[in-house]
Amino acid sequence: MAEERRPKQCTVVLPTESMKAMAESVGVGQLQEDSCVALSEEVSYRIKEIAQDALKFMHHGKRRKLTTSDIDHALKLKNVEPLYGFQSQEFIPFRFASGGGRELHFYEEKEVDLSDIINTPLPRVPLDVSLKAHWLSIEGVQPAIPENPPPAPKEQQKVESTEPLKAVKPGQEEDRSIQGKGQGATAAENKGKDKCVIRMKPRSTHELSVEQQLYYKEITEACVGSCEAKRAEALQSIATDPGLYQMLPRFSTFISEGVRVNVVQNNLALLIYLMRMVKALMDNPTLYLEKYLHELIPAVVTCIVSKQLCLRPDVDNHWALRDFAARLMAQSCKTFSTTNNNIQSRITKTFTKSWLDDKTNWTTRYGCIAGLAELGPDVIKTLILPRLVIEGARIKAVIEGPVVSNIDKIGADHVQSLLLKHCASVIAKTRPLPDNVDQYRADYGYLGPMLCSHVGKARAQAALQAQQVNRTTLTITQPRPTLTISQGGSGGSVSRTPSIIKVPSSLTLPMQTLVSARPGTPTQPSPPATKYIVMATSAGAASTQQVITLSSSRSSSPITSTAPSSASTLQPVVKVEHGGAGGGGGAGGVGGSRTLQKYIVVSLPSASTTESKGTSLPPPSPLSSVPPSTTSLESGVKLEHSESPGASTHSPH
C-alpha cells in the first residue's frame, strides 16, 4: 500500500521571480512579494488543473504524447482563450540575456525577408491517410510478415531466459500491486484451485520456414566464405535483421562447432570470421543472447586463450584475434553478467588461474591478460598491476636471457606491449605526478622504465583528448566521414600495427613518411611494413590542429596521428591501404605474404569529419573521457564495408 517512491506532490510551485517577470511583461511593475507568492500559488494550481484536463484529451485522442492542441482544448474547456499558433520549431521559444544585474527573457523575433519566404519552395505535401490491411493472425498463428513485429521482442527473450517460469505467456505478469497481499488472497486460492502449482517451462520450438532455412544457408556460407563483400553483407544482415530470433540456436551451434573444429585445424581466418559473427549477433538490437551463452562463451574464450590459433604462430597475427575476442568477452560480461550467472567473476577466475600458472605458455598468457584487461580499469588495477613485477621478470628472462625459441620471444614481446598499453592508461589516471623512472622501476620492476614513458604519453594524450572533446561538442552535425580504411582480404587480421604516430608540430611537408613509433616492435618477423604517407593538397594543411585517432580493426592499439596547428580548414584524410594480397597469415592458405600498409593522408573536407573519427573510433585503451569501448572495432569494420572495398586496392584471395 504505502509506497515510498511516490513523489511529493504538493510542493511544486512556480518561483515568484517568474511572477515578477510576467507582471513586468504586461506592464505591472513593483509587485509586492506577498502578491507574488499568492499569484504563484494560484497560477501553479491552475496550470496543474489544465495539465490534468489536457491529459484527458490525450487519452481520448488515443495517444501517448501530450500535444499543444491538448492544452488548447483544456484551456477551451475552462473558457480560456487557447494559445493560437503556438508552433515554435524550437523547444523553448525564449531567449535569455543578462547584463547589468538584470536577467531578461524575451522572444526572439527575427526579421524575415518576405521575398525569402515567397521564393522558398513549398514543402512537400504530407501524405494522405491511407488504409492498409494485413493478417495479424491466421487461425491463431501470427504469420511472419514484415507488417507484423518480429516474433519475440528482446524484452521477452530476456524475460524468457532470465525468468523462464514467469514467461509462460508473455505479457501476463500479474500486477500484484493492485491485488495486494492480504488475508483474502490466500482464502480465495485455497478455495478455488489446487491445480497449476507446478508450472512447467514451455518447450519453445524454433521451426524454420523454407525461406529461413535458405537464408540461414546463405548467411553462414557468406560468413565463412571467401568473398569479403558478401561477408560484409551477411554480417550486416545478422547485426540488423529483426527476425533472427528463430535462427539463434542454429547460429550459436554453428559458431561453437565452427570454433571447435577450426581451433584444432588452426584455421585462423575462419576463427576470425566466426568471432565476427558473434560480434554481429551481439550487435543486433532485437536479439537477446543470454540463452545461448553456454555455447558462445566457450567459443569466444577458446579464441582468447588457446595455445595455438594458427598454423604459423611466428608469422600470423593471431594476437589480433585474441584482442578482438577478449573485447567480445568483455562486452558480453557487461551485458549479460547477473548475480545469478556470475559470468564476469567466473571468467575472471578462469583467466587469472591460467595466468598464474607458471607453465602457461606465452600465447595463453597473452590471451588471459587481454581478457582481463578488457574488463575495465578496475580489473586492471586489482589484478594486473600487482603482478607487473613478476611478469616483468618473466619477460626479462625471455628477452634478455639466452634465446630459447623465437616464438617465446615474440610472445613475451607481445605480452609486454599489451601490459604497457593497458597499464599505462590506468596508471596515468591513478598515479600522481611526477613520473619518476627510478620510482617506476622500484614499483614495477623490469617494465618500470617503459611504463614510465608510456604513462607520460598517455597523460599527454589524455590532455589532448580532453581538448578535442571540448571542440567536438561544438560541431555535432557532420557530413559523412570520408575516411577510408580498407584492409587485407582476410578480414583485417593483418593490420596489427599498434603504433602511436605523432606528427610534429612543425609539419610542413606535403608528403612525409612516418615510421611506426611503437617501441620495441621487432621489425623482422610478423608485422607488415607500414608506411604512412601524409599528403596535403596545400601547405596550409600542416597548420591545422588535428588529432586523428584510428584503431585498426584487429589490433587493439591506437594509431594516433597528430597533425597540429591552427588555421586552415583543409584536413588530412587518412587512407589505409594494403598493398599486398590478403596476407592474413594462414588465412585461405595465402600464408606468409606480407602486406604493405600504406596510410595515406589526403585532405579532408572539413575539420569536423576527422574529429568525428576521433570520437567514433576511440582508442581502445581506456583513456580519459573516452570510455573503453569495444565498438570502435565494429565501427572500424563497418567503415571498411560502407566505404566500398573496391575503392581500395586490396583483392581477397
Next chain:
Amino acid sequence: MAAVQDGAVEPENEKEMKTETLNDSAGNHTAAVGGVLSSSPGAASSVGTPKPNTAAGSDEQQTLIAVLQFLRRNKLLESVEILRREAGILEETDEAQSSEAGGTGLSGVVNVSVEGGDATTSLFNRVSVASAAPPSTTVPQPAKGGEDQPDVNVVLSAYSQQGDPALYQVYYSGLKNFIESVLDCHRAELSQVFYPLFVHMYLELVYNNHENEAKAFFEKFSGDQECYYQDDLRVLSGLTKKEHMKGNETLLDFRTSKFVLRISRDSYQLLKRHLQERQNNQIWNIIQEHLYIDIFDGMPRSKSQIDSMSGSLAGEAKREANKAKVFYGLLKEPEIEVPLDDEDEEAENEEGKPKKKKPKKDSMGSKSKKQDPNAPQQNRIPLPELKDSDKLDKIMNMKEATKKIRLAPETLPSICFYSFLNAYQGLTAVDFTDDSSLIAGGFADSTVRVWSVTPKKLRGVKSAADLSLIDKESDDVLERIMDEKTASESKILYGHSGPVYGISFSPDRNYLLSCSEDGTVRLWSLQTFTCLVGYKGHNYPVWDTQFSPYGYYFVSGGHDRVARLWATDHYQPLRMFAGHLADITCTRFHPNSNYVATGSADRTIRLWDILNGNCVRIFTGHKGPIHSLAFSPNGKFLASGATDGRVLLWDIGHGLMVGELKGHTDTVYALKFSRDGEILASGSMDNTVRLWDAIKAFDDIETDDFTAATGHIHLPENSQELLLGTYMTKSTPVIHLHFTRRNLLLAAGAYNP
C-alpha cells in the same frame, strides 16, 4: 433567469443550486422524497436497513428549504418562483435533468422545464410538506469558523465546522493505530475508511484556511492511501486554498456525494465503539456526514474482495443500487418470410445446399419464438419498423451466419488488421459497419473519413439537376440515382470544428454518427455524404456516441457527465442520464436496445434504463477511467476495459463482477465479443490484440445465492488460463475491434512509426 437585484447574492445563489442538484444526483436517482428524515445515515444504517434514498432526499429538502428561505428574505421573489419550478422538474423527470444543471449550468434546466409541463404544482406540494418536516441538525448550525455568513451558506459549506487543526494528524493517526491493532479480519474492512476520511479531513483543513496544516497532513498520510487513488490524490495535492475549491469538480463530487463503504456489522460496531470511547467527534462527524456505510450481516470481507470492488471515485455501489430487475434477454427476432431467401439460394447454389440449411433455419426460428423470461417486452421501447432493405439485410446476415466459423479455444479467429498509415497521431476513432463493408475513421483534424473495404466504391447520389433527368419509372431507379463519376474508395466528411472522438454507423449503413470536441454530435448521410443534423446539447467535448442496434436511437456522453439519448428525428435529447461524477468516456447500447451502459472517468460503469431513465446498475471495481465497453451477444454480460489495462466482466442480471482479465499493460481501447460470444477480443494501447476464453470465464463464476445476495465475490485468478492468444502489432495501438458475421476478427489502429 432571475432578475438580478443583488449582484453579490446572485452568483452565490447559482452556485448553491448547482451543488444542490448534484447532491440530488448522488443519491442514486430514486428521488423518493418525503421519507423519514433520519438525523444521520449512521443511525439509519445501524438499524440494519439502510435507507439511501431518505438520506439523499432529506439533504435535498434541506437545501431547497434553505435556499427558498434565503431568497424570500432577500425579496428575490422571482428567483423563488423559478427555483420552485425548476426543483419540481428535477423530481419529476428522474434526475436526468438535475445533473444537467450541475454540469451545464442552469440554462439547461430552464430549457427542460418547458417540457416538464404541469410538474410545478406537484412539486409545490412536496416542498411544503418537506418544509413542514423538522429541519435536520445541519440547518441551524451556526458557523463555528467565525465567518459571518448567511445560514444558507452554512448548510452548503459542509466543512465549516472544524476542530483544532493541529489535532487532525493526531486524530487520523489515532484511528490508524486503532485499525492496525484490530483483528485481521476487521482490519481490511476498516481500512476502507482511511481514504474518504483522509480526503475529507484534508478538505476541511483547506476549507478553513489552514494551509500549512493541510500540507503537512497530506504529506504525512497521502502515502498510506491505496495506489489506485493516486490520480485523485494528485488533484487534491494541487489544491491548497479555499478559493481553489470553487469550481473544482472533483471536490464538488467529494462534498456532495457520500462515499459508500460496505462494512460488516461487527467491524462497524468495533469502529463505532472505538470512536465513542475516545470521544473522537471530529472523525465521527465526518463519518456521519460524508460517508455512507452500507452495513451487512455476516463474515467480514477479505482484502482481495474489497480491493476488487473498490477504486471508484465515490466508493462502492450500494447494494440496493444493483437490485432492480434488468431485462437483459434479447428481443424476439422478427419473422422474415423465408421464400425470398429460398429463391435466392436456389438461384445461386447447387441443389444440395438448400436442404441442408432448412433445418437449421427452422431451429433458429423456433429458438427465437420462445419468449425469454428475461427479455423485455417487444414494445417496451418503441422500435422503428423494419424496412424492406432491412429485411434483405437480415436475410444476408442469416446466410452469412450459416457460414460462420464456430470459434473455440482450439479454433481461434483469424485477425485482419487495418492499419491507418500517415495518420500522424491523428486517428481518434474507428468504426466498422456490421456487414464489414465500410470503415470510418475520426481524426484529430476534425474530419471523418469513410472507406469502402469491398471493391464496391462509395457512390453519392447525383445532384438535383441530374436527378430530374432520371426516368423514375424504371426498375433500376435506385441504381440510376447513384453518381458513378464521383465514385471513390474513400470520402471525407467535413463539418466538425474539433477532434472527432467517436463515430458509429447506423445498422442500415445509411447514416454515420460522429461526436467531437466541439460539443456536437453530427449525423451524416452515406447516400449523399453530407451532414444532415448537428445535435447540440452537450456544451463540452463529447467523448463517445453509438447507434442503437435497431437504429433510430443513439446515445452520447461527454465531459459534461451526462449521457443523452437521442432519436435521429429529434433535435433535443429524449433522455438524459445523469449521475456519473466525472466525464462519461464511453457509451454502449445493450443488444436489446432497452438499456444503455456508460463508462466514466469516475471509474464506475452505470447501466441506464431507457424507458424511465433510471440507473439500474452501478459497477465499481475499475481503478482507472473506463475506455471501452462491450455487451456479450446474449445480453447477459458486460465487459469493460480501463486505463489500468484490466478488463472486468460483469453479470448484468445479478449485478456482480464475475471476472478480471489481466494482461494488458496499457489502456484497453477496444473490446468485442465474437458473434456467438465464445471469445472476447481486447485491443489496447500496448499494441496488442488479446483473445480471451469468454465461455470459460463465465462458466467459472459462482452464482450461489449467498454471493448473489451479498455481492461478495471471489474472483478466480485465472487470467493466464483464459488468455488464448496475444498478437503484437508493429507499433500500432489497437483502437477498434470488430467481428464479421463469419467471425473473422477485424482490428484497426494507426501506425505510429
